[in-house]
Amino acid sequence: MNIHYACKSLEHRIARRQFLGTMAVAGAGAMTGGLGVFSTPAVANQLRSDQKRIVVFNMHGGLSQLESWDPKPGTATGGPFRAIPTSVPGIHISELLPETAREMHHLCLVRGVNTSEDDHGKGAYMMLTGRRQTPAADYPQIGAVAAKALTPADTSLPGYILITPGGGGGRGADSAYLGPKYSSVQLGNGNPPQNTTRPEAMAEASDVARQDLRRHVNERFLNRRRTAVTEAFTYSYEQAQQLMRQRDVFDVTKEPEADAERYGKHDFGRHCLLARRLLEKGITFVQLSHSNYDTHNENFNFHIEQLAEFDRSFSCFVADIAARGMLDSTLIVVLSEFGRTPNINQYYGRDHWSRSWSICMGGCRVPRGHAFGKTSADGTAVEDGEVDHGKLFRTYLEAVGVDSSGSFDIAGQQIPIADPAVSAVPELLT
């Protein structure tokens, strides 16, 4: 996979300038053999007032719209929960979200989502890439797109952080043709990136020496054979070095204890607080997930449990982002792979349903205290304001100032950032 630098594309010229520029900043000999997008932590931590960020809350398994954003109390499909008023007159949501209801003036409900895909994997792919999955092409997820389009050139932090509910870590395979540079850095259960501490058995001087050797060898190699693979390889090492120096950025225990208490002493509370920290430190895109909403059985019991946890932490997050003046620059999206059936099955469950469900947005250009779209009285069909994954994807990008009709230049090939067959939803943009 050779990069054809001779194509002189804008993308490559920028990457080249970044590389050279940082090398110059780092000083002669200090960063040779490294990829030059990193600078000092002080520079990286300087949050730009105009930097746009995105945070996605992925309600894994398929959140029920009827138990959250689009309740239908008193109907055959409505379930046992009541609707409650919110801070926005006329907008009601499920009683399972009382704290979020108080923050509704910051948020926007999208109640007419129809994605026509009831498969977990395919639905998730569509909601995160804005495209339907096909064997012919793979598309980058919103996090990778945001990392490439929004991350400042001089940042030393990864642009795409994925906080996973379990353990693990490493890099995701979610950037498709954008390349591994923009793939997610995964924080397993909200812990700092894996392998970012120097082994105790290794003295600091030894570590410095081996890194210098690596850079020296890399430099010789890169002088003759620069490819996307070798560049990504080098980038990974340099990024790891930077992550080691800035490990504190990912350490949620540095946040005040009172905030940890407020968000909730459970994993999701900790993850939300970490998301706030990461965004404040200048990370472009953070995705976290909450599990599990795939409630074919005892849907109502599980939604009581799960949404109680979500409500507390999410509402704290929204309130804090607003209070800290970050709402103008931070797009908040709460999505799932689909919703759940209006029909209540024999196990008190709800099954997969993609024809009339809801998401929640907030921040940046998204209108505040708004509900867009409408479903029928029993929730089985969209009656007004129908949107799909493609339109939403473009809306997310437009909300943070990215021209969603633009293209990425990948090895000289113009690849549309988003599905050119659809457009953003104007009613969801101010």
Next chain:
Amino acid sequence: MPEGLDPKLAHVVSQWPHDRPLNACRFDPLGRFVFCGSEDALVERFNLADGARTLFTGGHETWVISLASSRDGAQIISGGCDGKISWWNTIGDAAPPVRTIEAHKGWIRALDVSPDGTLLVSGGNDGRVCLWNIADGKLVRELSSHTRHVYSVAFHPQGKFVLSGDLIGVLKQSDIASGAEVRTFDAKPLHTYEGGQQVDFGGIRSIAVSPDGKWLAAGGLYKASNPLGSVHEPLVLLFNWETQKLERQQIAEGITGGVIWRLRWLADGSLMGLSSGGSGGILIFWKPDADKDYFRFGLPNLARDMDLHPDGLQVATAHYDKHVRITRLAAKTA
């Protein structure tokens, strides 16, 4: 012993429809009616003589999921997902509730009336277990609370204690006079935390003390390999009341999708459980001296609640298919 009682002769004798799936059912102590709660805000009364249905409205904002009858049969008491308890006169035309109280924050999953008929106990999603004066609906006292949702409550037949069970398998014995916790039975086998799905599941769905006071049965589920997908098996824990020892874990082999929604002791010493789930709606019968059931009776549809008629022969079941059914545990009559 009721004449002719033989679970192996069980057969459905009646079924009556409602407009929504049913959640709960209770006979009145005088044996005239069966009352139901459903996926609406109503209480339904079915006359056992002819199946005539009467709808009671005005007590709840949402689903009715628990019922209990006053000992004299004059009133039926309902608990809802709105946290309210309503008292209704059982006879006559449909009328508004006698009273409705705001009892809990969240669902009221279980109600029971004391053996002397003076007290009502309720258990709620707020973890509270409350004693109410059945005559006026005033709070008498709160008993020892739970950290998680209360799934079941029951008075001990001797009338001195209340038993309450929760989601995570904590079964408390509380003193009615003081409200203090006396003992805790460990029913944790009825709780599952499924790490992959990150959910707590199960709980003590039903409590039943044998008429002789020897056995405390707690019903629910185990082997919950896929809680979100309804893969779990019914389980009853049989405790020795005096020693608290878990004497038996009563199972039903081959039922791979089921949970015990309610337990009742029969006059012949059998324990009857309603299991419902992927394997269907099933009445299961155990003897206290065996782990495995000795008989099971398949119902026509999944059921969510069950009650035993005062005659000890008739069983009411509240079904998902919007029917209440009456099953007779005796030979068919001409």
